[in-house]
Amino acid sequence: xxxxxxxxxxxxxxxxxxxxxxxxxxxxxxxxxxxxxxxxxxxxxxxxxxxxxxxxxxxxxxxxxxxxxxxxxxxxxxxxxxxxxxxxxxxxxxxxxxxxxxxxxxxxxxxxxxxxxxxxxxxxxxxxxxxxxxxxxxxxxxxxxxxxxxxxxxxxxxxxxxxxxxxxxxxxxxxxxxxxxxxxxxxxxxxxxxxxxxxxxxxxxxxxxxxxxxxxxxxxxxxxxxxxxxxxxxxxxxxxxxxxxxxxxxxxxxxxxxxxxxxxxxxxxxxxxxxxxxxxxxxxxxxxxxxxxxxxxxxxxxxxxxxxxxxxxxxxxxxxxxxxxxxxxxxxxxxxxxxxxxxxxxxxxxxxxxxxxxxxxxxxxxxxxxxxxxxxxxxxxxxxxxxxxxxxxxxxxxxxxxxxxxxxxxxxxxxxxxxxxxxxxxxxxxxxxxxxxxxxxxxxxxxxxxxxxxxxxxxxxxxxxxxxxxxxxxxxxxxxxxxxxxxxxxxxxxxxxxxxxxxxxxxxxxxxxxxxxxxxxxxxxxxxxxxxxxxxxxxxxxxxxxxxxxxxxxxxxxxxxxxxxxxxxxxxxxxxxxxxxxxxxxxxxxxxxxxxxxxxxxxxxxxxxxxxxxxxxxxxxxxxxxxxxxxxx
Amino acid sequence: xxxxxxxxxxxxxxxxxxxxxxxxxxxxxxxxxxxxxxxxxxxxxxxxxxxxxxxxxxxxxxxxxxxxxxxxxxxxxxxxxxxxxxxxxxxxxxxxxxxxxxxxxxxxxxxxxxxxxxxxxxxxxxxxxxxxxxxxxxxxxxxxxxxxxxxxxxxxxxxxxxxxxxx
Numbered sequence: 001x002x003x004x005x006x007x008x009x010x011x012x013x014x015x016x017x018x019x020x021x022x023x024x025x026x027x028x029x030x031x032x033x034x035x036x037x038x039x040x041x042x043x044x045x046x047x048x049x050x051x052x053x054x055x056x057x058x059x060x061x062x063x064x065x066x067x068x069x070x071x072x073x074x075x076x077x078x079x080x081x082x083x084x085x086x087x088x089x090x091x092x093x094x095x096x097x098x099x100x101x102x103x104x105x106x107x108x109x110x111x112x113x114x115x116x117x118x119x120x121x122x123x124x125x126x127x128x129x130x131x132x133x134x135x136x137x138x139x140x141x142x143x144x145x146x147x148x149x150x151x152x153x154x155x156x157x158x159x160x161x162x163x164x165x166x167x168x169x170x171x172x173x174x175x176x177x178x179x180x181x182x183x184x185x186x187x188x189x190x191x192x193x194x195x196x197x198x199x200x201x202x203x204x205x206x207x208x209x210x211x212x213x214x215x216x217x218x219x220x221x222x223x224x225x226x227x228x229x230x231x232x233x234x235x236x237x238x239x240x241x242x243x244x245x246x247x248x249x250x251x252x253x254x255x256x257x258x259x260x261x262x263x264x265x266x267x268x269x270x271x272x273x274x275x276x277x278x279x280x281x282x283x284x285x286x287x288x289x290x291x292x293x294x295x296x297x298x299x300x301x302x303x304x305x306x307x308x309x310x311x312x313x314x315x316x317x318x319x320x321x322x323x324x325x326x327x328x329x330x331x332x333x334x335x336x337x338x339x340x341x342x343x344x345x346x347x348x349x350x351x352x353x354x355x356x357x358x359x360x361x362x363x364x365x366x367x368x369x370x371x372x373x374x375x376x377x378x379x380x381x382x383x384x385x386x387x388x389x390x391x392x393x394x395x396x397x398x399x400x401x402x403x404x405x406x407x408x409x410x411x412x413x414x415x416x417x418x419x420x421x422x423x424x425x426x427x428x429x430x431x432x433x434x435x436x437x438x439x440x441x442x443x444x445x446x447x448x449x450x451x452x453x454x455x456x457x458x459x460x461x462x463x464x465x466x467x468x469x470x471x472x473x474x475x476x477x478x479x480x481x482x483x484x485x486x487x488x489x490x491x492x493x494x495x496x497x498x499x500x501x502x503x504x505x506x507x508x509x510x511x512x513x514x515x516x517x518x519x520x521x522x523x524x525x526x527x528x529x530x531x532x533x534x535x536x537x538x539x540x541x542x543x544x545x546x547x548x549x550x551x552x553x554x555x556x557x558x559x560x561x562x563x564x565x566x567x568x569x570x571x572x573x574x575x576x577x578x579x580x581x582x583x584x585x586x587x588x589x590x591x592x593x594x595x596x597x598x599x600x601x602x603x604x605x606x607x608x609x610x611x612x613x614x615x616x617x618x619x620x621x622x623x624x625x626x627x628x629x630x631x632x633x
Numbered sequence: 634x635x636x637x638x639x640x641x642x643x644x645x646x647x648x649x650x651x652x653x654x655x656x657x658x659x660x661x662x663x664x665x666x667x668x669x670x671x672x673x674x675x676x677x678x679x680x681x682x683x684x685x686x687x688x689x690x691x692x693x694x695x696x697x698x699x700x701x702x703x704x705x706x707x708x709x710x711x712x713x714x715x716x717x718x719x720x721x722x723x724x725x726x727x728x729x730x731x732x733x734x735x736x737x738x739x740x741x742x743x744x745x746x747x748x749x750x751x752x753x754x755x756x757x758x759x760x761x762x763x764x765x766x767x768x769x770x771x772x773x774x775x776x777x778x779x780x781x782x783x784x785x786x787x788x789x790x791x792x793x794x795x796x797x798x799x800x
Contacts, residue, residue: 203692212694214701223701225693226679233693633692 049115064106064117065093075119076128076157078135078195080107083559083574084244085200090193091131092157095119103127129161135193137168139247146191146248151570153246154193171218181229183408184237184253184401189221192249198222198241205559206533208351208632210235222249234354234632236533238347238557239401239439239566252401252567255436256446262393262436263306270393271381272307273373273466274298276314276477277399277562278440279587280580285444285569286454291579293587296459301452302397302443303460312462313396314469316372317476317485319605320344321596323622324366324482325490326613328552332494332525337361339528339543339550342482344368346406347557347566349626351533356540357628362553365623369476370396370403371412373466374433375621378415380609381466389419393435397443399477399565402557407434414621439567468601471587471594478581479531479561480507480514483554487518487527488595495521502594508585510560510578513538515550525551532559641681642671651688661691661699665706674710674758712754712761714799716740717778718747721767724775728788732775735789736762739796759800 033046045060051071058067068075077093080086086107094103098116103124143149176189199222203209210233214223224233242250262270283292302310328340343349343364352359374394382389396403415433419425472488475481484504491499506516512535515528528550530536536555542548558565560577563584593599610617654663664685669677677700686696700706718733733747740760742753752763770776773785779795
């Protein structure tokens with residue numbers, strides 16, 4: 001007899017929705033047994049069930065779908081998504097249970113003792129087909145030119161269920177308008193199948209609630225408040241909605257054409273920077289296993305695309321650590337606002353601006369590594385190489401949709417202001433520090449467009465000087481990474497001693513909020529790390545109530561940090577996030593230099609250009625300010 | 634639109650309404666209902682929804698979701714008089730489709746402007762035309778409700794008479 005002692009909650013603090021139990025037999029019987037699992041010894045009730053006439057034992061509390069999955073039997077579904085949503089709206093995951101009058105939705109029905117489940121009868125296959133066909137009735141038939149072509153769950157399920165005909169006519173009158181008001185995301189409600197995943201991730205994981213269902217019946221759709229558009233309402237641009245969307249209803253606002261234009265313009269020097277999380281994500285989009293570490297191949301691929309120089313955002317991640325670490329020490333020594341909170345994650349910045357404007361003083365004034373890169377590339381690098389800053393185009397590849405918004409924030413023009421007087425620039429020549437932002441997915445499309453093949457690509461190195469980085473910078477891509485990198489530098493700067501063990505494992509992992517206590521030569525400080533805005537909200541409420549025990553807090557908008565960002569390859573789930581995190585820490589462990597302040601190019605940057613951390617040039621180029629926005633609720 | 638805004642419930646009068654319902658189940662529904670009733674044009678302007686949302690500390694999108702879900706709530710100004718044409722099966726067989734067309738022609742809307750989910754209001758805010766799935770008066774079909782009063786065995790001539798009377 002097969003034993004399936006799978007425990008349902010792998011991430012107890014993450015959004016595991018409470019499933020509404022629709023047991024047709026109210027009382028679950030079963031046998032209590034002691035079971036040794038990954039997390040310890042548990043006293044659980046074992047249910048004896050059969051799936052397709054095969055006997056199984058499963059732990060109490062599992063849904064039929066989870067039980068089937070652990071048994072290696074795949075039940076198709078569209079709206080259900082582990083850790084995100086369970087709306088039971090699509091009706092694709094239906095199964096037959098002996099004794100039940102109707103088919104049951106396996107995503108919300110829990111197993112009970114003695115249950116006899118069938119997953120493949122003719123009645124089931126027909127019902128699934130009809131449910132998907134009904135969704136197709138109002139779905140556009142433009143798959144060939146859709147952003148999600150070949151990576152669409154609706155397309156896949158239509159194929160898998162053997163639907164070859166379009167039997168039902170369109171019932172929706174008129175066409176719903178596309179919402180392209182946001183700088184980061186585009187919503188096409190015509191492609192929406194109302195599965196509710198985006199609503200769930202926005203309200204439960206991020207607690208932003210920028211979108212929800214509106215209307216009723218045929219007129220139901222996903223709306224922003226008063227249909228004002230994502231660019232107008234309190235949306236953080238995190239893009240988790242795009243990541244969970246089974247169709248092409250929410251996608252990033254593409255900058256691919258803009259980048260091609262710059263690359264093909266002979267007058268432009270196009271510099272590309274890649275965020276730490278791209279090297280563990282882009283491989284997946286190029287057909288490699290989840291979490292593949294492909295730093296060298298990515299660099300080679302970017303050269304094949306025609307970028308003038310391939311640089312690394314990690315360089316300015318190291319720079320961020322120097323500035324932020326010194327800012328922290330400054331605040332501790334001079335009684336500044338504490339706890340200080342990191343400012344690398346633009347979704348988080350917009351979140352605090354909308355929802356907690358009273359706490360803005362807690363944010364570090366450091367720009368994010370992407371913006372520091374743009375500012376340094378168009379000043380320091382331009383001066384060093386003698387290139388006219390007006391001809392430099394900075395393209396970033398980010399795992400993030402909010403970065404597209406960040407690059408277009410009006411205050412992100414430090415380099416222009418730097419050159420304004422020197423070159424006598426006119427107002428209409430104003431340029432941003434970062435010109436275009438691509439997501440990991442967009443870069444993969446460009447690779448595919450030009451026939452870049454990762455299997456045959458030889459590994460290459462980043463260009464210098466803005467391509468030299470340390471292990472501390474790599475881990476920016478994982479939740480807890482900025483904290484760990486900052487502690488490696490801040491400890492040594494504060495105490496003057498060399499750090500014995502540079503691995504701060506307490507801040508690693510996927511727990512929603514993690515904390516640690518650090519002894520800085522007798523000064524003990526408490527630090528905390530949070531990922532997802534739901535957890536950030538908890539820490540902020542603690543700060544606003546005056547009860548926060550922390551000195552320094554790292555916040556990452558997306559689950560798992562940047563490696564789980566809204567611009568990463570689809571699918572992205574917790575299992576995949578963990579694999580990407582392993583690769584990130586692997587790269588860190590194998591770097592020869594692992595502390596930001598030991599990066600030789602950063603040392604040169606300070607000697608030749610910036611002079612000192614938090615100095616006059618730093619303030620003009622590397623630090624920023626925040627604004628209070630229309631309050632969200 | 635400005636003249637409508639000035640007449641919407643806001644500020645202290647909204648606080649009063651909220652206070653009545655605060656703490657009771659369904660506070661959002663009952664508040665929205667009373668606020669709409671208090672508006673001379675029987676609708677909920679966007680500004681009102683925003684204010685309700687802020688005061689009740691319920692997310693904007695949730696308030697919008699509720700206001701758009703229930704057919705009772707109007708997000709557009711309603712006419713002084715309401716005309717509700719029954720589009721149930723019995724009334725349909727007795728010609729309610731043509732009747733709806735006639736109302737439209739008299740009041741200046743096109744066929745298709747009014748369906749199960751949408752209504753039409755004349756530009757002068759005198760009339761709003763709506764449909765309903767069934768009044769439960771099938772024996773006297775076709776029926777039309779004008780300002781809440783149900784008229785039975787309605788035909789075009791009778792309809793014109795009724796409309797003239799209230800105009």
